[in-house]
Amino acid sequence: MDLYESIQKQDKEVFGALAGEEQREREGLELIPSENYVSKAVREAQGSILTNKYSEGYPGKRYYGGQTYTDQAETLAIERAKQLFGAKYANVQTHSGSNANIAMYMALLQPGDTVLGMDLSHGGHLTHGHPVTYITKFFNFVRYKMKNVETGEIDYDEMRRVAVETKPKIVLAGFSAYSRELDYEKFASIAKEVGAYSVMDAAHIAGLIAGGVAKNPFDAGFDIITSTTHKTLRGPRGGLILTRESEEIAKKVDKAVFPGLQGGPLMHVIAGKAVAFGEALSPKFKDYAAQILKNAKAMEEVFRIAGVRMLGGGTSNHLILADVFGSLGVTGQEAETLLDRVGITLNKNAIADDTRKPMDPSGIRFGTPAITTRGFKEGECKRVAELMLEALKNRSDEAKLVAIREEIKQLCLKFPVPESFV
Ligand code: DSN
Numbered sequence: 001m002d003l004y005e006s007i008q009k010q011d012k013e014v015f016g017a018l019a020g021e022e023q024r025e026r027e028g029l030e031l032i033p034s035e036n037y038v039s040k041a042v043r044e045a046q047g048s049i050l051t052n053k054y055s056e057g058y059p060g061k062r063y064y065g066g067q068t069y070t071d072q073a074e075t076l077a078i079e080r081a082k083q084l085f086g087a088k089y090a091n092v093q094t095h096s097g098s099n100a101n102i103a104m105y106m107a108l109l110q111p112g113d114t115v116l117g118m119d120l121s122h123g124g125h126l127t128h129g130h131p132v133t134y135i136t137k138f139f140n141f142v143r144y145k146m147k148n149v150e151t152g153e154i155d156y157d158e159m160r161r162v163a164v165e166t167k168p169k170i171v172l173a174g175f176s177a178y179s180r181e182l183d184y185e186k187f188a189s190i191a192k193e194v195g196a197y198s199v200m201d202a203a204h205i206a207g208l209i210a211g212g213v214a215k216n217p218f219d220a221g222f223d224i225i226t227s228t229t230h231k232t233l234r235g236p237r238g239g240l241i242l243t244r245e246s247e248e249i250a251k252k253v254d255k256a257v258f259p260g261l262q263g264g265p266l267m268h269v270i271a272g273k274a275v276a277f278g279e280a281l282s283p284k285f286k287d288y289a290a291q292i293l294k295n296a297k298a299m300e301e302v303f304r305i306a307g308v309r310m311l312g313g314g315t316s317n318h319l320i321l322a323d324v325f326g327s328l329g330v331t332g333q334e335a336e337t338l339l340d341r342v343g344i345t346l347n348k349n350a351i352a353d354d355t356r357k358p359m360d361p362s363g364i365r366f367g368t369p370a371i372t373t374r375g376f377k378e379g380e381c382k383r384v385a386e387l388m389l390e391a392l393k394n395r396s397d398e399a400k401l402v403a404i405r406e407e408i409k410q411l412c413l414k415f416p417v418p419e420s421f422v
Contacts, residue, residue: 003047025417027409028343029384033319033367034176034204034231037374038272039279040419045272046236054264058093058254073271080277084210085225086218087242089250092273093257093265094239097203097228101127102135104226104241107249107256108197109169111138116159116168116196119143122352123178123321125201142166149352152180152312156190163194173217174201174226177349177365179315184220192221197249199224205317206240207232207369210280211289214317218244224253232292232318232369234421235276236269282422288372292318295368298378302385311351311363319367323351326362328392333360335392342391342401343408344384374415383411 008015025037050073056063059071059078074092081090094100105115118124122145126133129141142162147155163171171191173182184200191198200217206227208214217225225242229235241257243250258265279285293316300314309323324335332348339346349365356362366388368381376384387404394400 003043027412028345029408029412030370031344031346031366031368031384033365033369034228036231036234036369037417038230038234038236038276039421041275041279042234042236042272045275046268048268048271050267050271053267055267056258056264058258070267070270073267073274074265077270077274077277080274080281081240081242084277084280085206085242086216086244087225088245089243089247089253091241091243091250091253091257092238092270093262094241095262095266095269096237097201097226097239098127099257099261100226100228100239100241101125101201103253103256103261104199104224105135105139105170106260107252108199108224109139112140113170114140114142114166114168115170115172116142116144116163116166117170117172118175118178119145121350121354122146122149123175125174125176125203128172128174128201140166142168146312146352149311150313152178154182154186156183156186159186160190160193163190163196167194168196170199171196172199172201173222174199174203176204177319177321179310179312179317179319179321181215181316182217184215184217184222187217188220188222197224198222199226201226203228204231204319207234207280207285208289208292208317211286211292213286213289213293218242223249229273229276232289233276233280234288234369234373235280236272238266238269238273240273279421284421288421291377292368292372294378295372295376295381296320298381299366299368299385302382302389306389308389318369319365321349321351321363321365323362324364324392325356326351330392330395331356331360332363334395335364338391338395338401339364339388342387342405343412344388344391371415373421374412374417376415380411380415384408 055070059075077092078090117128144159147153173187188198227240230237296315308327311321336348346366349363350361351363
């Protein structure tokens with residue numbers, strides 16, 4: 001806990017929260033598929049002196065002086081992001097994935113324009129047009145869904161029909177709770193047919209794309225990829241917008257991020273992004289990305305043998321969405337709480353067309369990015385899946401739950417989070 005030396009001396013209350021979280025992460029398993037552990041180098045960048053600096057604008061064109069080193073850090077982040085994804089332009093300033101999506105809409109749309117995106121109950125994200133978000137006051141969102149929730153196949157015919165009927169300006173691919181690969185060629189060709197931009201929200205799978213184990217939407221001609229930087233990409237919390245080819249689009253994106261949406265960029269976080277992108281460019285990252293997939297498959301196998309229904313019939317990426325209410329009679333909320341008690345953190349999640357409420361849905365969502373960072377291979381992942389099912393099936397057996405908690409803790413202590421990934 002060397003990073004917290006000064007906090008410990010100065011502020012015992014905040015130190016208490018940090019020390020508690022250190023212990024929680026050390027002794028428990030992180031299965032939330034959108035979370036990960038960053039390297040010590042990324043944390044050093046985030047805790048660095050660059051937090052002191054205001055840098056509105058972009059490298060070489062700032063509204064404040066003293067930008068020699070902020071320009072260096074941001075240029076490194078931009079160049080590395082471009083190299084990772086094969087993009088001609090990158091904006092690394094958005095504070096989050098949500099901001100990246102909002103800035104992308106602002107860059108490409110006029111108020112009243114239409115976006116065609118994944119139905120939210122079939123895996124889309126809040127920023128893809130959930131009625132509770134402000135963006136729905138300005139833009140019109142129409143939907144596509146899975147054709148078959150048991151295989152995960154998207155209904156591309158219906159997508160095309162809706163696109164022809166509603167003339168969207170953006171055809172949006174991407175998800176936060178979907179476990180199969182998308183057919184980017186179909187998305188791109190539908191977008192082209194109706195004169196829309198094609199955009200992929202790759203927040204969840206950016207690390208899989210960067211690691212070369214998932215298809216790159218740019219290869220199918222997508223215009224833009226938005227992303228977070230902290231999920232499979234294993235960087236600091238933040239956002240990213242990549243433009244494949246068009247300088248005109250890239251300029252609109254830059255203007256939309258600043259001054260359109262945000263003020264001063266978080267230069268310490270941007271330095272952290274540069275460090276993380278450097279790590280993702282190293283050969284070891286490809287092995288990491290490949291292992292994420294193998295580990296998810298190992299967990300899928302255990303759930304399949306146990307007869308637990310998985311949305312999409314299983315997984316082709318880093319996450320699994322399991323219908324625990326339908327298969328085991330335990331609600332998503334009950335499962336989340338119970339597994340938390342045995343040291344496994346995951347999240348309750350609505351399943352496609354869920355009849356239960358969002359705060360207590362039918363499903364759980366879990367994935368392998370963080371445990372793979374920890375060094376877990378297929379054997380450990382199988383065991384974790386078995387322990388999850390044992391806990392869910394024996395939820396009133398206190399002695400069994402205590403034993404599971406102890407096994408999880410020992411597994412975690414055997415696989416401490418590494419400090420460096422290169
Ligand atoms: N909160 C993220 C997730 O868990 O998928 C999406 O923003």
